[in-house]
Amino acid sequence: MELFLAPMAGAADSAMRRLCVRYGADGATTEMISAAAVYYKDKKTFALARIGEGEGRCALQIFGHDPAMMAYAAQALCDAAEIKPCAIDINMGCPVKKVVSGGDGSALMRDIPLAARLIEAVVSVSPVPVTVKMRTGWDSGHKTCVELARAAEQSGASALTVHGRTRADMYTPGTVDLYSIAAVKNAVKIPVIANGDVTDTESAERTLRITGADGLAIGRAALGDPFVFGRIRAGLEGLPVTYPTREQRLECAAEHLRMIVADKGERVGVREARKHMAWYTKGMYGSAVQRRRLNNAQTEAEMIDILLQIEKDVLL
Numbered sequence: 001m002e003l004f005l006a007p008m009a010g011a012a013d014s015a016m017r018r019l020c021v022r023y024g025a026d027g028a029t030t031e032m033i034s035a036a037a038v039y040y041k042d043k044k045t046f047a048l049a050r051i052g053e054g055e056g057r058c059a060l061q062i063f064g065h066d067p068a069m070m071a072y073a074a075q076a077l078c079d080a081a082e083i084k085p086c087a088i089d090i091n092m093g094c095p096v097k098k099v100v101s102g103g104d105g106s107a108l109m110r111d112i113p114l115a116a117r118l119i120e121a122v123v124s125v126s127p128v129p130v131t132v133k134m135r136t137g138w139d140s141g142h143k144t145c146v147e148l149a150r151a152a153e154q155s156g157a158s159a160l161t162v163h164g165r166t167r168a169d170m171y172t173p174g175t176v177d178l179y180s181i182a183a184v185k186n187a188v189k190i191p192v193i194a195n196g197d198v199t200d201t202e203s204a205e206r207t208l209r210i211t212g213a214d215g216l217a218i219g220r221a222a223l224g225d226p227f228v229f230g231r232i233r234a235g236l237e238g239l240p241v242t243y244p245t246r247e248q249r250l251e252c253a254a255e256h257l258r259m260i261v262a263d264k265g266e267r268v269g270v271r272e273a274r275k276h277m278a279w280y281t282k283g284m285y286g287s288a289v290q291r292r293r294l295n296n297a298q299t300e301a302e303m304i305d306i307l308l309q310i311e312k313d314v315l316l
Helices: 014-022 035-039 043-048 067-080 105-110 112-125 145-154 178-187 201-211 228-236 246-264 266-281 287-296 300-315
Strands: 002-005 027-029 057-063 087-092 130-134 159-163 192-195 215-218
Touching (some): 002 014, 002 228, 014 027, 014 246, 035 057, 067 087, 067 112, 087 105, 105 145, 130 145, 145 178, 201 215, 246 266, 246 300, 266 287, 266 300
Parallel strands (some): 002 027, 002 215, 027 057, 057 087, 192 215
16 A cells, blocks of 8 residues: 655645655655746746655645646656656646646636647656646536546646645645545546545555555644554554654654755755644644744744654653
C-alpha cells in the first residue's frame, strides 16, 4: 500500500515533502503551479516547481484551463527540471474561489470535454506519466467524478487521485464521500488514490475497505506531523504504532525551519516557517504564549531559541 503527501498550496514545499518522505511517505506532489505563470516565464514559479534530493517519487502539479498553455507548461517545466518529476499531475480539484473563478481547478469538473482536451494536450508532450487530481464533483447535485475519471483514462491519464468532497464542501469535516471514490475505482482500470480525512490507521483502513483504492494521499494530517505516514503504514501492516515524543516533534520543527531557510533564505524562510511552527507546537503545554513569539520572530536563531524554551517549559 502506497502513501503519498497530498499537494497543499502554501504548505507542501520541498522541505515538507522531504521530511514526509523521510518519515514514511512513498512520494509527494508539489504545490500548484500556474500554467499561465510558466508560459509568461515567471521566475518565482520555476523556483516553486523545483524538486530536491530526498523527495521520493515527486509529481509536479500544474493548473490552468487552456490546453495549449498547459502543454507548454508541462514541457517547459520538465525541460528545466534538474530532478525530473515522476509525473505531471493536473489539478482539477482546487476549490478556492480565485482559482475556480478563472475556470481552473474544480471548475473543470463542470466541463468534461474541456478537461479531456487538457489531459490529451499534456499527455501529447509530457515525457513522464500524466495524472489527474479531482474532487467528487461541483456540488451534491453535480457529482461528475465517474464521468471525468472515464474521460481522463480515455485521454491518456495514468492514474487518478480523488478527494472525496465536492467543490461546495470545500474542506468541511465529515463530508468525505468514500462511495463516490469507490464508484471511480470501479469505473476505470488505472490506479486510483483516495484522499480526504485520512488521519490514522482506523480512517486509513476504512477508506481502503470502502473505496478499494490503490493508495492513499494524506494532506492536513501531515501538517506539523510528518510522522503520520510511519504510524499509518505500521498500523496497516499490523505493526506497533508509536507516536513521536514532544522532544522529537520539536527537533523535527527545528530541522524543518532550517531546511526552509536553507531553501529560501532567512527573510522569506522565517516568515513561511511560522505556520509550520504553529502546527508542530499545537497542543503542547505553554505553547500558546510561545506561538505568539514565534509569529513575531524575525530570525532563524530567534525561532530556535523559542522552540528550546517550549521544550524547557514542557519538561518543567
